[in-house]
Amino acid sequence: MDYAPRPDDSLFLIDTVLGAPAQLAALPAFADSADAALMRQVLEEAGRFVGEVVAPLNRTGDEIGCRFDNGAVVSPPGFKEAYQAFWQAGWPALSAAVEDGGQGLPAVLDAVLYEWLSGANHGFTMAPGLLHGAYECLRHHGSEELKARYLSKIATGEWLATMALTEAHAGSDLGRVRTRATPQADGSVLLSGSKIFISGGEHDLTDNIVHLVLCRLPDAPEGPKGLSLVLAPKVLEDGTRNAIHCERIEEKMGLHGSPTCVLRFDEARGWLVGEAGKGLNAMFVMMNAARLHVALQGIGTLDAAWQKAHAYAQERQQMRVPGATGAEPSLIAEHPAIARILDTQRAWIDGGRLIAYRTGLQLDLARHAPEPKLRERAQRWCALVTPILKAACTQQGFEGASACLQVFGGHGYVREWGVEQHVRDVRVAMIYEGTNEIQAIDLLVRKVLPDGGAALSAVLLELRDELDASREADADAQRRLAQLRYLGTSVAMAAQANPRLPYEVADDFLRVTMLGLMAWAWARIEAHSGTDDARWQAPAAAFRRHVLPEFEMRLGLVKRAAEGVLGAHAQPPGAALARQ
Structure with a gap:
């Protein structure tokens, strides 16, 4: 039951729903590389590689995992050969600039590729995930x-890279980082300190590893404003080997195919990236790119769990569906409880995909649109x-994979069927690259509040204008977008x-905003798929019946909290207490 990419589904969303080829063809950078036929060819080849080369290694990666041997890490059988084939075929370089050794293709295609890689083999995908x-x-x-x-070595994937932020005493609080960088006369620095939770910090997949390390120069102020970023290669x-040592790899709940390393820097030689004291500015470029890929991990893993559950439900017979005739038991896919699980998770996969693909498209516009206003609008979308x-896609990836496990009953809890691995693997996606709680704070406190909600309102108005109020689903989505603006x-x-x-x-604010975006996404999908298309009809109905009602609940929680504060401050002192 290996994961199988389905290019037709992704191409329908990219081409028919988003109209991406026409938008990309208007950009000079993609004038010759963004037609629908080429995009289909690229994705079909990507699907073949992922399905035939990467997916079959998933169970091996989980059951055998990485092995730590006296400072070295040995990858699971087949991983090294698969990765060498991966980079030599040009897949890591899909959206990198041609002058850097890349293929110069749209980022939206890169987004689809990494979604599929995550569904096929999350552990393997951790290796190129930060490139x-x-x-x-x-x-x-x-x-x-x-x-x-x-x-060019990073662009092509010939060398892999890490993002070395976390220290034992400094998880999300990066301002407490202690790793020191001492400047040298030749312009280099010597790094001293330790980092934990470094994905791919040591391995045998490539000849070199490029570490990007958050550190502190001498006399740098305390806190995040004193941090710098240094590039330190393994070789x-x-x-000669740099003074970077892997002390151990973690024994983890999941992702056994990816080594999570403790690294020690013993005056390792490196070079400053960007300006001194502005390491976070440089690092956030990397983190923001990684966060979209982590969202796609949630979508891809949920799709992999759904594929297994759907296939099982089409074969497993248990009892008769109420109202069925005959003596034979029914397929469990026909039972309403199981159909609800499968259709609901399909609704999350497809809706989340469309929003993620739109974000990939906006990345292309932000980088390549000739008009400043168009670039600014695209950057605003990506930031928000x-x-x-x-946050939303990784949470649903975990909760949805658990729901898919439920379809198997007791068989889902044993390793034979493979669905329990998805639950274990995807759980960490809610934590790394900034916990989901930090994503929510980033959205509301850093992105929405500083301008009084103006940027968010502008994004929601753009979505509103893409809808047709004469259609019921579109009108409902427009109403919810208006509620979010007011909220x-x-x-x-x-x-x-x-x-x-x-x-x-x-x-709650982040969750209700995601549900509003999902309402837009499903309105757009329904408008293009037609009411007679069974592939999209069932998840569309499940979205309206089983997902969208949560919007009102989350909206109410935030509204009551805000109105409680505003009401208390609008009344004379003691009025609220008197009512109690």
């Missing part, structure tokens, strides 16, 4: 010398929607009276 972010970070902030030495230019996708303004007003409030309601 795109490392490439963008170095491309925008690296010196010409560093780019000449490392950029130096002269072929990326944390929503990361952002209400929370912004209430936050002035109670600064603690946004932190308390951030999770």
Whole structure:
């Protein structure tokens, strides 16, 4: 029951629903590479590679896993050969610039590829998962010398990269990082310190590993403003091994095919990326790119769990469906409880996909649109929607995979069927690259409140204008988008009276915003698929019946909290207490 990419589904969303080929063809960078036929060819080839080369290694990666041997990490059988085939076929370089060794194709195709890789083999996908972010970070902030030495190797995937942030005492609180960088006369620095939870910090997949390390220069101020970013390779230019040591790999709940390393830097040689004291600015380029990929991990893993559950439900017979004739037991897919699980998770997969693909398309517009206003609008979308996708899709990836396990009954709890691995693997996606709680705070406190909700309102108005009020689903989506606009303004007003409030309601605010985006997504899908298309009809109905009602609940939680603050401050002192 290996995962199988389904290019037709993704192409329908990209081509028919989003109209991506026409939008991309209007950009000079993609004038010759964004027609629908080429995009189909690329995705069909990607689907073949993922399904035939990467997916069959998933169980091996989980059951055998990585092995730590005296400072070295041995990858699971088949991983090294598969990765070498992966980068030599050009897949890591899909959206990198041609001048850097890339193929110069749209980022939206890269998004589809990494969704499929995650569904096929999440552990394997952790290896190239940071390449795109490392490439963008170095491309925008690296010196010409560093780019000449490392950029094409990272762009093509010949060398893999890490993002070394976390320390034992400093998880989400990066301002407490202690790793030190001491400047040298030749312009390099010497790194000293330890990092934990470094995915792919040591392995045998590539000849070199490029570490991007968050650190502190001498006399740097305390807190996040004193942090710098340093590039430190595993192997130096002269072929000698840098003083970077893997002390152990973690024994984890899942992702056994990906080594999570403790690294020690013993005066390891490195070079500054960007300006001193502005390491977070450079690092966030990498983190934001990684967060979209993490959202796609949630979608891909949920799709993999759904594929297994759907196939099982089409074969397993248990009891008769109420009202069925005959003596034979029914397929469990025909039982309403099982159909509800499968259709509901399909609704999350397809709706989340459309929003993620739109974000990939907006990345292309933000980078390549010739008009400044179009670039600004695309950047606004990415800034607001990326944390929503990361949090909502990884949460649903975990909860939905667990629901798919339920379809198997007791068989789902044993390893034979493979669905329990998805539950274990995807759980960490709610934690890394910024916990989901931090994503919610980032959205509300850092993105919505500073301008009183104006940027969010502009994004919601764009979506409103894409809908047709004459259609029932579109009109309903428009109403919900309007409610979100008002909600952002209400929370912004209430936050002035109670600064603690946004932190308390951030999770609910993010969730209700995602549900509003999903309403838009399903309205668009229904408008293009037609009411007679069975493939899309069942999840569309499940979305309306089983997913969308949560919108009112989350909306009510945030509204009541905001109105409670505004009401208390609009009354004379003691009035609220007197009512109690």
